[in-house]
Amino acid sequence: MLQFIREKFQGWIASIIVAGVCIPFILWGVKSYLYGQSNEALVATVNGDKITQHDFLFFYNQYKQQQRINQPISGMALNTTALKEAALQSMISDATLIQNATHDGFVVAPELTDATLAKIPIFQINGVFSSIRFEELLSRMLYTPETFFQQLNDKILINQVRSGFVDTTFVLPNEINRSIALVNQSRSFDYLIIPKNRFLSNVIVSNQAVQDYYTQHSDAFKTTEKVSIDYLRLSLNDLVQSIHPTLSQLKDFYQSNIAAYTIPRQWQIQYINLPLPTQETQKQLDAENQLINTITQQIKSGTDFIKLIQQYSDDKSTAVDVKQLAWINAGQVTDVIRDALMKMKIGDISVPIRTSQGYQILKVINVKPEKILSFDQVKDKITQAYCQQKAEQLFANLNDKLANLTYETPNSLTPTATALNLKIQTTNLFTRQGGDDAFTKDPRILQAAFSDDVIIQHNNSAPINLDENTVVVLRLHQYEPAQIKPFDQVKADIAKQLQDQAAKAQAESVGQKILAVLKTGVPPKVAASSFLLSWQSKQNVKSKDKTLFPEILMAAFQMQRPNKVPTQRGISLASGDYVLIRLTQVQITLPTMMDRLKQQAFSESMSDGYGNLDYSFYTQGLFKKAKVKRYLSLDSTQTGSVNDDT
Template sequence: MLLKIRDKASGWFAYAIIIMITIPFALWGVHEYFGGGARLVAAEVNGTEITTREFQREVQRQRDQMAQFFGGRLPDGVVDEQALREHALQSVIRRELVRQMVSERGFTISQQAVARELSGIEVFHQNGVFDPERYNRLLEAQRISRGAFEADVAQGLRLEQFEAGVRNSALVTDAEVREYLRLSNQERTLSYFVIPAEEYARDVNIDDEQVQAYYAQNEERFRTPERVRLSYVELDLDRLETELSVSESELRRHYRQELDRFTSPEERRAAHILVRVPRDADDAQVEALRTQARELRARIDEGDDFESVAREVSEDDFSAGDGGDLGYLQRGDLGSALDGVLFTMDEGEISQPVRTNEGFHILRLIEIQPAESEPFEAVRDEVEQEVRARQVESRQIELIEQMITQAYENPRSLAAVADATGLEIRETDWLTREEGEGIGEQDAVRQAAFSTQVLQEERNSDLLELADGRALVIRVKEHEPSTPRPVEEVEDRIRELIRAEESARLAREAGEALLQALREGEALSKVIQGLPGELEEGRTVTREDARVPNEILRTAFGLPAPEEGQQTAGGVSLEDGDYALLTLQSVQNVEPDQRELSSARSHLRGLYGALDFEAVLESLQAQADIKIHRDNL
């Protein structure tokens, strides 16, 4: 499996954003912006330090990414915590290696590119568009300068630029695409027979000595789970919102500040006559058409009806039949040249010919509908919702900042966190690494509770953000280590395990004894006579066939293709202890269509690009001076 250093969908740039800002605006390591606390170093890459906090942020980021695949919550037992932490360590090391390389090679990003990326970050949006005021307010609340933040954005884009250059340079030949599809789409016809292990369970006799021996050899499997009770401080957004009050004067002030949003812009109903100018017209033709437009304007001055002239001569096919009527228009609808004329005219006024890229226009202003603001009373609920949201956001940032700072500066107690925020210290019931109640249901909480920082070092946790918007700081109040359970307590379970293992062994031995006969050409139906189970004959399958156990599919597609009229045979133990015998009768290659060829080429380019990028990372890592401080992880 490739060791990827980031999720492709989010990219290097997204990583930079996640480092600085997370929804709902909780900051990782805000205290570092105040210069507080000693810097713990997780690793050094060519002399550049990677802090323990940066490493911890990456661990949490990867854990959150995995959780998204399961709807926001990781099922028990899915994550190998040690493997996750090692992967996160390699990620931050490799990211730093790439950062150093792009800096040395002079990769650059324009200010326009940075601006485009910033405008696409939804956390800075208000009503669906980028809001400079919100952007500045969020950065100021977090004590991050615009220059520093935008430099980080540019750095993230440089990293993406480099990676895209490597990945997009991958080449795939037609022969490779066809071979890939040949193997992917291949169909195989097989027969198989499953020998059920449970049929051998009655033949398994278990005495007390076997139970004692199994217990002694597998003592770690029969221990009480390690468990803890936690103290914690919790910031709950729903509760925070109910505690905030909004005055009438605040609502009216916000309404006045945002009045433009509650105002319908001025609209003007207009008509026009168009004398179209061809794109390739020379100066003489342009002047002739200008003269024609002036003559039309003169006809109107002399008494001809504007609508009649428009119907007669206007070259705008969409409006000529309606007497040139364009309907109601706002500023910007017609372009700057016509706007500049139309929005300075009086009702009933007719303009002189106006030149645009289309030709010469004669405008008539029919009616003005002035801008109109919705009264405060009509939008009061919307205004209150916005004010409350801003207050919650501001108060949340303030409280989270205090939680992070106080938890870090006073690592042996939550009292300082509670005093600074006004939040109460609560306690959980017992929870284990696999399960708990209340906040103990959350994987992130249990993982933090049993981390080195919280359990062994007896320090407060970092800020933990839950998928429902709550933010926590926890510490261990009480710890119960794992202890061996008495053999008498687990004896029944041990007998079940021994019986299952021995039954599987007997089923495997029975199958393997018959496998040689199959390899010598005996028919499967003849070899299995007298055995319990059901025979499946002549089934044609693909690699993804859900009707056949995966172990059988893998074995079938690993067997060599048989000669015509012959068979190849194999056997495999299944996950539940059963044993399968199978014979392969034929292999069919399926001719791909153009859509499949195109899709496979894109897939292989992505795969080869990832392999190329992995090779670059391995090369950089092999040449680098890297020191890992595992005591600080």
């Protein structure tokens, strides 16, 4: 069945006219498809190869859907300039890798494509590749088979080069043993904590010291610049909710779009698939004809059709019970198959049907006639589709008016709000780092809100597209410039900070004194007891120990291995406490014969790591040398000529 999938490059509209598919999705698919086909403006070129707006929009829509699946986030966060930039960068990277792979002689054989396709679980039924399932999913994703196979081949081509790096990298035995030894390494050490809090009561901070610190570090006590904004939001979703069609309008819409509410004729079929090479020889043709005659005779003699599928077909996905057979419609098969099915009844077996790839013999198991769904059956979907369509028309009109009116009256949003029946909304104060909600964290809102045009000139902002269905215009509501806090407001905090600093310094001073005493040969216990402190001892500690402070553990494993006498050092903790560490022993356990599995795991992990690192350096070199030119702004709806040579 793969062969007549490859032949079918039309019928995309028919493939989405099925029961249960909502009209807004159909309209989105048609709109994006037609728009893409008609617009060949250049977005970028990569070493001379073109990326058109059609190419970009198609890839971007697929990329956006994939991001929704992989990282579910709010609708506002999607459709951002950053997402479009990431999609374009992915296209540029793939184009660069494909060009270089092709230049270096890498190719993808058809057999590899078929083998890869057959292993993709989403296209399988009962663990076996199903052509019907394949067609169904491609239809849903608005892919043509031609586009899908091209993208699949591109991914295989890129992965072949990557595999060349990863699969040929090797690790020497001594590297593996050294890595295992480092992971298995254990350390024994003593540590002494000198708490900062012990010295706090001894620290007296004068008012003059606080005043001097305030004067010398005044910038540290500046308030953060803040704004709040008024804004108008034009939202397609809000417009959809505001439309309330009459029954007559819905019925007219139903009649005008009757095809969308028609379930096409459907079949359950079983088939025998007999492939032929693209460049078949006469000998191969003769062998195929002989096989077809044999199968035809067995069909006439009453041989069970499922047994014939299992014996002769290269696609055995339909050799199952009727309950497991998928339903297909005319939009999911090639014209020649569709024409044959239209003439067949339940139980009929077709003559061998020749396609460009081979022969198919079909058996019709069940048929569902075409059915027009009644108005009452689909009233909710009709209402949704009608409101969506009218809202899109209204949105386009109001969007233009929003831009014009806010430009013509730059010192107020009120005239525009009145004319378009929009509500002026106001935010809380927020900083350049953003506020407490997604709206005031949006980079585009922050950029506009803190722009000179808004803060200094007090103008309305230009329209800001938060996503494809939401536009915002904002202006300044309140501005709080950055200013130094009064001394009385911060003096208590300064005093506490100076007290902490002094206590921390005293803790470190004590630690350094103890270290100095230890170097003279005084026993650690004696050196610590004079300060009423005691050592803690840890034996054979691993680097992933969870019972110790991470800072102490990291410091202990960074220390030089002791030679006859312990290695000693002191460190300050984030808390302000000071810690002395005496490393007494480092124990390294070399791998044994019992560690074969561990050695194998390390070998694979290290070679993969080295291989991926080499591949990363390789791709970075290619990207650096690639000649990329950008022509069209990703946020623009018109062709442009902005060049950005990189």
